[in-house]
Amino acid sequence: MTKDLIFRSLVLLLPHFIFQATYGKSFPGLVVPSSSYTVPDEAVIPKYVPECRSADGLNICGPATAALLIDSARCEEKKISPCSQMPIGDRSSYLDMIRLATKVPDPKDIETYPREVAEGGSGSVALYNAAFNTRQVAREACAPFDSFVSKLATKEEQEAAELKIWAGLKDAHDQYKKFFKSGCAKCAIDLATTTANTLIKEKGLKNDPVAIIESFKQETYQKFLGQFLIPEKCSEESNLVSTSTMLKKFAAWPSLEKDMSYQATLDKIKTVLIKSPIMVNRVCLQDPPTEDCGGVKNSKKHTNAIVGYALKCKVKAKPTDPKDCVALLKVENNWGCGWNRENNDGWVLAEPFLNHTMYSKKNLQWLADVGASDLNGENPGD
Template sequence: MKISLARKFGIALFIGWVGLFLFNPIVSSASDNLNVLDKEFTELKGSLISLGNLPKSGNQGNFGICYAATVSYLFDYAYCRDENIAECAKAPDEKRASMVDMSRYSNTVATDHFNKRTRYRGLKEGGDPAYTLSNLINGVQKVTNERCAPTSQIIPTEVSAESQQKDHEMFALLEQKYNNYTEVLKNTGKDSCEKCLLFANDIRNTAKSRFSLIATDEDIISGLYSESFSRFLDHVLVPKKCWSNNEMLRLRRPYYFKVFPNENEKADYLSSIAMIKDVLKGGYPLGLAFCAQVPLVARKSEDCDKYHAVAVVGYRQVCKGKKCRDAIRVQNWWGDWWYSANDDGWVDAKAVLDASFYDAHMLTWIDGNPPRE
């Protein structure tokens, strides 16, 4: 199943470079529609559906790649199953998907080339988890490991609104330098470039106040000769050595890409929570995309200016007296502190599902069962 980029928020409404800092809850009121239920609600016996041996949650920092973090988590879960990794949360980075590299699969490519990794050039913020997962599973079927292209290169040591602003300013400065240097180099070949090494050193020295780049001078220089800032980042954050097959992760068993609802299918709260429970019972996590406006003013995806994506790994019903609610456990990408502050990821199911508007592909996952005809 190869899906089209039909979801209106797939590209336009996930925040891009200009809105970099909006993805982090530090500057959001409440918790971006991930609402924790009152502690007086207690779990209804027999209602719990919980996945075990979960992967480590990635940290997107101030970089708008929640969609790639979600897909990486789904991939890591399947990879641990395939490789019989007993403690998936402790898997070394060479056995975890690179979130930065995964972000390339949000790029749009021609249908006849969607299985060629070289066509997915350029790293950027903003993407659709379902579309990204489709390109990975139905197309290229491999991703660079986290050790080779670590997301930690661009993760700040501190979490604050000021940190977000500084990262935003740094990306803007690097883009400005990229534009200035490419203009100087546009008529100069790499082999005869006397200034290239100076430019590479300047970029490295500029970035080191915020980021820990692992790129070589050759990687940075190649980036300066690329056609866009997105492709420049590709060279810098996913070095040339990471394109080697030895640095790629693949799933051994056949996995099938799934979404709910499909393009011409209608969904509501009851059908969506039923699907979540069904997939969890089958032993797989799901990706969930939703509008993160707080307060939620939008009533449809076209009116939402801030989307987020998480992975769903558990379900339970909780009650306070005769009043009962559905709760889902989510994996988020904002660091360990978020779980401590939000009941270990257990949130009100209806609030977050309503914020999805029950759009096509709001839920996405992979499993070992061929799709029904």
């Protein structure tokens, strides 16, 4: 069995990767301002904002954004400033946050969460479970997602490599099942063995190759990935980061219909950003934005974080004409630093972006200090 078979890219799988090619790409609602707006009039940026990361083309924007908020709160607690100095190995594992985006009968026991890598998980559920139920999450060093993120010279090479590895793993698991179904057990074992050796050699996985081979026996692709990407040892105390001492509670906006407007929401964002990044649980990246946002098969729903506010103007003196200034929000999409670099460092026009959130109830979520107003730590429920 050759590596070409294992890691070939499958064109039929491309719709599976909703935001697979993001570098240099613009989306409805993410509008970069004109270069004429250059003079900052005011700005609000939280003190503790982690370094940008990439979700590697997978639709895991919810759990990835939840991880950003968890790491921001941990930086605040540990007084790590700038937060970008937190070692990547000590950050919250994207993979573990994916499995925490699941409702289970005993949400406080981290070992009850399924070891699966499933797309489309809720950022709200992942955030609440990590911060208030399990109060811990695996370290990136134990369940490393970043080892699968390509760091090649050009954006085109990186996008191609990312698609190839994930599509190739899906192909390998499908082929393994076909071999067994056709009665060629040796073919299946050879395929699994070659895949395991390639992952260890080329992607730097430190897993036991036997464990990777055993993971091929899982019925679904999601469980197959989870079994070898999230080893059982990642639920051991030494491989977990704790959120148990954080004096935080879950907060959300808006709760009242009178607050479901652009100006009210922008004012709230400016207040919250003094202390914390904000998760936008749902923004519709299509024109015009709609409630179903493309439906199940062609969904354009996205989750990202707001990590800054600024008012920029055309002239240094404070203008009397409002048209001379624009409100901007800095967003973190978990599309990697490359998208930010090619899109004004993530700064977009506030009004079209917020309009694409449709001002849904409790759509903006964050970890607030205990004692502040809002929801008093209630469960987001979804």
